[in-house]
Amino acid sequence: MRVYDLARELNVSNKELMAKLASAGIAVKSPSSSINDEATQLIRSQFPKATDAAPAATAATAASAASASVPRPPADGPSKPPEQLAVKSAPKVPAKPTAKQPMDKPAAKPAPEFTAKPVSKPSHPAGKPISKHTSKPVEKPAPIPVQVPSKSKVITVRGAIIVRELAEQMGLKPNQLIIELMAMNVLASINERIDLKVAQQIAEKHGALLEHEKKPVDQKPPVNKEEDEPEEADRPEDLEPRPPVVTFLGHIDHGKTSLLDRIRNTAVAKSEAGGITQHVGAYTIEYQNKKITFLDTPGHAAFTAMRARGANLTDIAIIVIAADDGIMPQTEEAIKHAQAAKTTIIVAINKMDLPTANPDQVKRQLQGIGLSPEDWGGTIICAPVSATTGKGMDHLLEMILLQAEMMELKVSPKGRAHGYVIEAQLEPGMGPTANLLVTHGTLHIGDIIMAGPYWGRVKALINDHGIKLRTALPSMPVKCMGLSGVPQAGAAFQVYTSDRVARDLAEHRKDDLQAAHMIVPKKVSLDTMAEQLKQNQRLELKLILKCDTQGSLEAIRKVLGEIKSDKISIAIVMDGVGNINENDVLLASASNAIVIGFNVSKEERVARAQKAEGVEIRLYSIIYQIADEIREAMSGMLAPELRDKLIGRAEVRQVFPISKTGNVAGCLMVHGRVHIRCKTRVKRAGDLLYEGSILTLKRFQDEVNEVREGQECGIRLKNFTDVAAADILEFFEVEKIPQKL
Numbered sequence: 001m002r003v004y005d006l007a008r009e010l011n012v013s014n015k016e017l018m019a020k021l022a023s024a025g026i027a028v029k030s031p032s033s034s035i036n037d038e039a040t041q042l043i044r045s046q047f048p049k050a051t052d053a054a055p056a057a058t059a060a061t062a063a064s065a066a067s068a069s070v071p072r073p074p075a076d077g078p079s080k081p082p083e084q085l086a087v088k089s090a091p092k093v094p095a096k097p098t099a100k101q102p103m104d105k106p107a108a109k110p111a112p113e114f115t116a117k118p119v120s121k122p123s124h125p126a127g128k129p130i131s132k133h134t135s136k137p138v139e140k141p142a143p144i145p146v147q148v149p150s151k152s153k154v155i156t157v158r159g160a161i162i163v164r165e166l167a168e169q170m171g172l173k174p175n176q177l178i179i180e181l182m183a184m185n186v187l188a189s190i191n192e193r194i195d196l197k198v199a200q201q202i203a204e205k206h207g208a209l210l211e212h213e214k215k216p217v218d219q220k221p222p223v224n225k226e227e228d229e230p231e232e233a234d235r236p237e238d239l240e241p242r243p244p245v246v247t248f249l250g251h252i253d254h255g256k257t258s259l260l261d262r263i264r265n266t267a268v269a270k271s272e273a274g275g276i277t278q279h280v281g282a283y284t285i286e287y288q289n290k291k292i293t294f295l296d297t298p299g300h301a302a303f304t305a306m307r308a309r310g311a312n313l314t315d316i317a318i319i320v321i322a323a324d325d326g327i328m329p330q331t332e333e334a335i336k337h338a339q340a341a342k343t344t345i346i347v348a349i350n351k352m353d354l355p356t357a358n359p360d361q362v363k364r365q366l367q368g369i370g371l372s373p374e375d376w377g378g379t380i381i382c383a384p385v386s387a388t389t390g391k392g393m394d395h396l397l398e399m400i401l402l403q404a405e406m407m408e409l410k411v412s413p414k415g416r417a418h419g420y421v422i423e424a425q426l427e428p429g430m431g432p433t434a435n436l437l438v439t440h441g442t443l444h445i446g447d448i449i450m451a452g453p454y455w456g457r458v459k460a461l462i463n464d465h466g467i468k469l470r471t472a473l474p475s476m477p478v479k480c481m482g483l484s485g486v487p488q489a490g491a492a493f494q495v496y497t498s499d500r501v502a503r504d505l506a507e508h509r510k511d512d513l514q515a516a517h518m519i520v521p522k523k524v525s526l527d528t529m530a531e532q533l534k535q536n537q538r539l540e541l542k543l544i545l546k547c548d549t550q551g552s553l554e555a556i557r558k559v560l561g562e563i564k565s566d567k568i569s570i571a572i573v574m575d576g577v578g579n580i581n582e583n584d585v586l587l588a589s590a591s592n593a594i595v596i597g598f599n600v601s602k603e604e605r606v607a608r609a610q611k612a613e614g615v616e617i618r619l620y621s622i623i624y625q626i627a628d629e630i631r632e633a634m635s636g637m638l639a640p641e642l643r644d645k646l647i648g649r650a651e652v653r654q655v656f657p658i659s660k661t662g663n664v665a666g667c668l669m670v671h672g673r674v675h676i677r678c679k680t681r682v683k684r685a686g687d688l689l690y691e692g693s694i695l696t697l698k699r700f701q702d703e704v705n706e707v708r709e710g711q712e713c714g715i716r717l718k719n720f721t722d723v724a725a726a727d728i729l730e731f732f733e734v735e736k737i738p739q740k741l
């Protein structure tokens with residue numbers, strides 16, 4: 001029997017049952033593991049006590065609640081008087097003790113008495129101070145506006161001065177302010193900007209002083225430019241379970257779309273007549289009174305494109321593998337993408353209705369790439385399904401709910417909503433629409449949101465069935481209307497409390513995007529990775545390998561594995577067989593990797609994606625050339641050691657003051673040589689006075705490049721004139737010694 005089936009039968013959670021099994025000495029790996037009949041009977045014999053104790057505990061709590069109001073009647077023991085007493089005392093004593101459920105000690109009478117009294121007593125005095133506190137704030141703000149106008153009302157503005165906002169701050173009607181502007185020969189509408197000097201003149205007419213805040217210090221929103229108010233941390237009591245977000249990944253012909261259609265049709269048939277009127281990039285179904293959200297992006301290209309922008313929306317990734325084909329190159333890519341996103345993986349073995357289906361072969365292939373099936377002692381759940389007949393779909397949905405229960409997906413529905421954009425488009429008659437997935441908080445109609453460089457007020461929320469909603473809870477996909485533009489897929493959205501702050505931040509982001517488009521984004525390359533040496537971190541060269549054959553791929557991996565270094569490591573993010581596609585470029589952009597191709601070419605859209613993402617792609621036809629260039633690049637990434645090499649020494653015999661150029665040191669070369677490009681140190685009695693470069697080097701009246709030992713010369717140093725006789729000048733060169741791996 002499966003563990004989760006027994007938990008459902010005993011009406012307990014999977015974790016509680018697994019703990020019970022562990023205490024009984026029965027080892028299980030996951031809730032989907034099987035146990036024998038003896039273990040089942042053993043556990044069943046242990047749980048009836050708990051199930052029988054539950055009604056007794058509830059009766060005891062009712063009796064204890066009755067005893068809180070009437071102390072002596074519960075000693076008689078009959079069942080009817082306690083029930084009657086509980087009913088009578090219900091309006092006096094709220095059901096607070098039953099919320100705590102004292103199941104272990106139901107007979108203890110003092111506990112309900114002491115818990116009921118502190119709860120009931122503060123409730124009465126709490127009402128009085130509330131009314132006092134509500135009256136005090138009304139009295140306190142009153143003297144504040146009275147004192148300011150008595151002296152001079154100060155109006156502080158930040159950023160652009162809008163007619164409507166200025167009228168609100170001055171306490172005027174917008175049309176009255178527009179009339180005064182027209183009297184000053186300034187024509188401006190209610191939403192247009194006006195000049196600072198004009199606004200100051202109008203403020204002076206009304207006895208106010210207008211100040212323009214250039215550098216806001218007290219307000220956090222302009223400094224951080226991310227949120228207008230600090231949001232409080234989620235309280236544990238506010239956390240509620242949320243539906244899991246599931247994405248289907250896999251090979252193009254293995255039935256991802258068929259599985260999605262099968263789930264969508266069965267969900268619609270079970271819920272109500274009719275079909276889903278529109279798709280919002282995701283849809284939610286209800287199975288066993290629990291909801292599951294499916295992202296309608298059946299392909300890892302969109303999956304990785306969103307992750308490259310920082311949107312890790314998926315909780316569970318369903319890897320679809322055909323039972324007759326097995327694991328294909330795109331299947332391995334999908335698995336690598338899911339692992340890179342640190343997503344829980346469930347394998348769906350599709351096309352089980354075909355006579356050539358071989359699920360054991362698929363499990364062997366999974367074992368070969370490091371994904372051990374649960375049936376073979378691993379942790380990866382494998383669900384045999386058939387999108388054509390619908391066989392195994394219930395089991396797959398049960399496994400999704402089981403994994404979601406083990407992951408304990410909880411979030412607070414309170415507070416301002418934020419999440420990610422799944423899709424966005426410009427629809428005729430509706431304007432810019434964005435398909436949003438809420439990850440935290442609750443989204444309401446009328447909220448001020450910002451997604452990317454666009455902002456707006458939510459005008460309408462439409463779910464995947466075409467029904468207009470008032471609110472959107474976490475893990476709920478909705479179509480939103482009201483944004484000022486079309487944001488990118490994967491962009492984060494957030495609700496703000498002030499439309500002014502949202503507009504200013506949106507304009508700031510738009511300016512940043514325009515500045516970024518002027519320069520090609522610089523990712524990582526073999527020539528520019530030396531900049532990372534400025535950070536005290538271990539360097540890592542990330543590679544994506546694409547080869548023509550599996551044998552070539554294994555040979556290159558072996559050659560790269562022989563390159564050992566304690567300072568730099570090589571990390572192969574993904575490898576595969578086939579041409580370099582757009583998906584490889586997106587993955588390299590998301591993980592800051594370099595694409596290496598061996599005897600392969602680029603597909604059509606690769607050049608455009610490479611230019612947009614700024615990813616470096618290198619193509620080779622000789623394996624050892626790859627190893628040599630990678631080894632050379634790794635050595636070049638290490639900063640060379642700098643050493644000073646002494647090449648000469650001179651003694652200052654006489655100083656010649658020159659009015660225009662400064663002091664010139666007349667020197668005699670006592671050792672070695674000096675040239676115009678070397679570095680110089682000035683020492684006096686063993687103390688170092690100066691270290692720098694030579695400005696001019698002369699022998700007699702001619703400027704020379706080099707002076708050798710035993711010759712006299714004149715030297716003028718750069719930014720140093722305090723030389724004296726008997727000073728020693730040392731000349732040295734800086735040698736760069738390359739480090740070894």
